[in-house]
Amino acid sequence: MTILLLGASSELGRAFIQEFASQNTLLLTGRDCTRLEIIKREAEQAGAKEVRCFEHDLVSGSHALLEAFQGQRIDLLINLASATSNLSDPAIEPEQIEAYTRTDLLTPVELVMALLQAQPSAYNSDKPLRIMFISSVLAMLHSPDRDIYAAYKRLQAAFLQRIAALHPEQVRFTIITIGTRLPRRECTRHHRNIARKAARLYLTHDTIFYGFQGRMLLLLNQICPWLISGMISLSRRSPKNRVF
Numbered sequence: 128m129t130i131l132l133l134g135a136s137s138e139l140g141r142a143f144i145q146e147f148a149s150q151n152t153l154l155l156t157g158r159d160c161t162r163l164e165i166i167k168r169e170a171e172q173a174g175a176k177e178v179r180c181f182e183h184d185l186v187s188g189s190h191a192l193l194e195a196f197q198g199q200r201i202d203l204l205i206n207l208a209s210a211t212s213n214l215s216d217p218a219i220e221p222e223q224i225e226a227y228t229r230t231d232l233l234t235p236v237e238l239v240m241a242l243l244q245a246q247p248s249a250y251n252s253d254k255p256l257r258i259m260f261i262s263s264v265l266a267m268l269h270s271p272d273r274d275i276y277a278a279y280k281r282l283q284a285a286f287l288q289r290i291a292a293l294h295p296e297q298v299r300f301t302i303i304t305i306g307t308r309l310p311r312r313e314c315t316r317h318h319r320n321i322a323r324k325a326a327r328l329y330l331t332h333d334t335i336f337y338g339f340q341g342r343m344l345l346l347l348n349q350i351c352p353w354l355i356s357g358m359i360s361l362s363r364r365s366p367k368n369r370v371f
């Protein structure tokens with residue numbers, strides 16, 4: 128398989144790469160080239176057939192990526208990139224709306240459409256383009272200070288689902304919803320377990336959920352939504368206890 132990872136330099140990306148490396152060709156993208164090179168070496172040690180890194184800013188669109196992969200069939204696109212994943216709403220800068228929107232919505236969606244248009248005959252029901260999109264439980268709740276991040280997650284998932292519905296033979300879409308907080312620069316058992324669960328289930332499941340904490344939040348949210356908003360607000364006061 129040839130696997131394209133957007134946001135490969137994230138810690139979660141690293142866990143996915145370890146899980147998917149064996150026997151596969153990996154195309155790793157992100158802006159942090161030094162980190163991508165380190166992750167590339169790890170992927171090679173984990174048995175990847177070939178690993179290529181692309182220093183790429185999603186704000187600049189998808190053209191450069193498409194040119195770099197010209198003629199290469201992508202079997203699986205894993206999107207872990209997000210410009211807002213670590214920003215609460217008060218930290219969002221309205222002047223950056225273009226950068227956020229390109230990274231968290233436009234470029235990944237345009238890339239999928241362009242891949243389908245560039246090689247329409249390459250994808251069929253036997254060999255579809257598989258897309259894995261990493262979302263958060265916050266996209267399923269009213270979160271008092273993460274509404275912008277949550278809205279981007281909901282919107283991107285909705286567009287990718289729409290593309291999959293329009294091309295049922297050619298596209299298979301799996302959304303992975305994470306319901307636990309992951310530290311950014313440390314690989315924990317949660318990172319590894321998410322990647323393992325995704326690898327085990329993505330061929331057969333359209334939705335994959337990870338995290339007991341997230342399940343409890345969803346359950347309580349049905350019973351008492353204002354309590355959840357309050358809990359999330361309170362948890363934000365301590366960066367250590369930040370929920371997701």
Ligand SMILES: NC(=O)c1ccc[n+]([C@@H]2O[C@H](COP(=O)([O-])OP(=O)(O)OC[C@H]3O[C@@H](n4cnc5c(N)ncnc54)[C@H](OP(=O)(O)O)[C@@H]3O)[C@@H](O)[C@H]2O)c1
Binds near residue numbers: 262263
């Ligand atoms: N951390 C959590 O608790 C949690 C919970 C639920 C879901 N998630 C999701 O899991 C994924 C990884 O999250 P994380 O917390 O590990 O975040 P992170 O460390 O901030 O990773 C974000 C990734 O997005 C890439 N990225 C950001 N802006 C970009 C741009 N303009 N162009 C290209 N790449 C860009 C970054 O790469 P470069 O810096 O190299 O550009 C990085 O690889 C995200 O989709 C996030 O929403 C995280």
